[in-house]
Amino acid sequence: MMNCILICLLCGLYGVLAKDKERKGKYSIPILDVKTQQLVLDTNQTLLLSCRGRWELTWAFPPGLARDKVRVEESRCGRTSQQYCSRVMVSRSQAQHTGTFRCRYQHRPRKQTSVYVYVTDSQQPFVEQPGMSPDVLYLKEKQPLVIPCRVTHPNVTTTLVRFPNQSLSPDQWNIIWNSKQGFTIQTPTVHNIGLFFCQTITDGVTHKSHKYFVHRPVSNIMDVYLNSSGPVQALKGTKLTLNCTATGELNTRVNITWDYPGKSNDAGSTSKRLLKHRTHILFYSILTIPELHRSDRGLYKCRVTSGEKTKQQNVTVTVYDRPFIHLKPRHGTVMEVQAGQKSYRISPKLKAFPAPEVIWLKDGMVAAEQCSRYHMNGNSLVIRDVAEEDAGKYTVLVRIQEHGLYQNLTLTLVVNVSPQIGEKAVSLQDPGSVPRGSKQALHCTSHGVPPPHIQWLWHPCPSKGLPAAPRA
Template identity: 85%
Template sequence: MNLILICLLCGMYGALAKDKKGKYSVPILDVKSRQLVLDTNQTLLLSCRGRWELTWAFPSGLAKDEVRVQESRCGSNSHQYCSGLTVSSTQFQHTGLFRCRYRHRTQKQTSVYVYVTDSQQPFVDHPGMSPDVLYMKQKTPLVIPCRVTHPNFTTTLIKFPNRSLSPDHRSIVWNSKQGFTIRAPTLYYVGFFHCETINEGVTHKSRKYFVHRPVSNIMEVYLNSSAVQALKGERLVLNCTAIGELNTRVNFTWDYPGKSNNTGSTFKRLLKHRTHMLFYSILTIPKLQRSDRGLYTCRVTSGRNAKQQKVNVTVYDRPFIRLKPRHGSVMEVQAGQKSYRISPKLRAFPAPEVIWLKDGMLAAEQCSRYHMDGSSLVIRDVAEEDAGKYAVLVLIQEHGLYQNLTLTLVVNVSPQIGEKAVSLQDSGSVPRGSRQAHHCTSHGVPPPHIQWLWHPCPSKGLPAAPRA
């Protein structure tokens, strides 16, 4: 008995599985053609049968109250679902795709395209409709949807003001159910378009379409400073500049310490160049406080793209000068060195004026080998005469601040013997017991120590050891 029951269940499951994978895996329409051509004011009747509950999707130009749907159970033992759709008086705007699909499995569907022909209105989107905006994406085909109400209408694409574009079946393709497809659109296709067709000697126009290419390519973002130092009470102005591709639009967002207190205000500006767009956002804080110090971030977004720049703002309570030696007040350098930099530790705000003196006179006027690099004094080709007293004077005149520092430079000179510069001649033989005087002149910094060495005459061809 159990075996018979199992066989019956297996048979029922096999029948259900066959039904699901067979005739009713998708709903079935009662029309064999993939398209229908009707005249206006005709009645459209469509019937659909399927395994599960059914629903309809129809063109947007057909209002719900213009459609009547009747549902019923049908088939042997009422195992199927049937649905009938009726449109009593068809109009040209009803042209489009009618789809019958399962209510809970909408991907399972069957469709038929219906043309409702009107000789006075060949386009589904008529010229009285407001312009439609079409967005063009890079490397994506562009469809200009000037669909027609009969499959045999011949149509031309017109670019404003009066440029005709005919389908070539390669770059521009015409389809009466879709319109014109530009397979690889470029910037040329940005602008206004409409379609035209001639029927019985009369030219008819479609709705206008505006093709816009949204661009979100942010090329660079700059801030007008990499670091900012300011005094309390001063005005802060930060300029954030973004460079984008043509047709790019960007949004600016500022993050800074005083944002929650609304201490700053922003101003935006746009400039268009031949090859790119420039966007400016200017953040202004009229009167800086100590609480305004910190990190300022300018963030630029366009679509999913984003770039940002940051700047650190330091706010001082008052102007100041801090000056001290870097490695003590006495410095040493070797004569002949290619260059030497005298560089004390200096911090000051606002930026001070720096003057260098050597032995009480302007250093740069004493020697062409002296030049300033920032707050440092650089000496090229160091010589003995460069030794002396160097003084640096730091001034902030508008605030009446100054500070000076005196440093001593010692120039070491390698010892030299003056007689080496003169060719020595053999003094010849001298009488035994006579008195001879020899001179050695030397110079160096610090002063050199002189030591005399005696080399006695060789004995029997052997060199003698020197004696002091």
């Protein structure tokens, strides 16, 4: 008897759980009162849709249906009023109301159910009315292209036309027709660029859809460069202007952004400009900071993006409090060089801002005016084919005239000359024999820098058949 009671209790509990599970599963998504996935109405008919669910409900309507044209009634329903019901009424349906009506839970919008409603109008077979300007559709690689010429009846047959008169028939493989979406080109190519529209014939009358311009965006950034190829130096309080230029192929569209130390404080402003050429497009973005502060020093980045491609250029900006000149010798004030050297550079350590005027003097006179072998390279003086007469005092004059800053430095150049014997340059005849015991004078004339040391060596005549050892 006890076993029978236990079995009955278990069966009853299972029945309650199963019923509760069924009730919960039944309304896991809202339920519409229509059993089909689509409805077909005539214009000016009244559309009525009812939806039931476990939680509060909301609706999503076709884009062509204005909210003020819809009446929505909310109520609690079910035997114990624990369910939620919502009723939608559109009293005078129009062709542009064609589309998907969705009923969903407010707090779980993914839990939804829908029905597609066609509102048929023989005078308006296409949902979207033709407009003055075509809509732009973007052709992307490896993505289907949809020409959204939806129709107001599921049985309308249409043709896709590429302007001016190229007809493209659906083959249900690459070009697919769907009355709820329009034409889909599964694998579009560059040949699908241009102006498209759809066309149908109703009662002998040709109707055309809205026009769509298919554009293939290009994202090839050829080059990006800044107006400054090296670090930028500026004085506090002055204006900074950086120009970032991007070169792209025709039809390229780019986005240029800046990152810099004062961006969070809105220290700078940007302006943009575009210039078209026959083979490419130039995009300009100009960053301007009207008054520099020490906090504006740092790295400035110009980033150019087009599609998934990105290129970037950086520049370092240094901000000085005041103009200055720092000038000192590189390796002492006395320099040495060997005569005959191909070139020699006199290059002191110089750091100045703004860029100074530099003049080189030799022995108090402008160096470049004294000799054609002297020329300036940057702030250095270069001497070509060094000669003995290049020795002397070299003075570099540095000045920033607009700020009244002047500084100079004098360096001494010593030119070493290899020792030379003057008599070697003169062809001397053999003096021949001289009387024994006579007095003879020998001359040796030498020159060099520093002065050379002269040493005489005597080589006596050798005895017959034997070499003689030299004597000093």
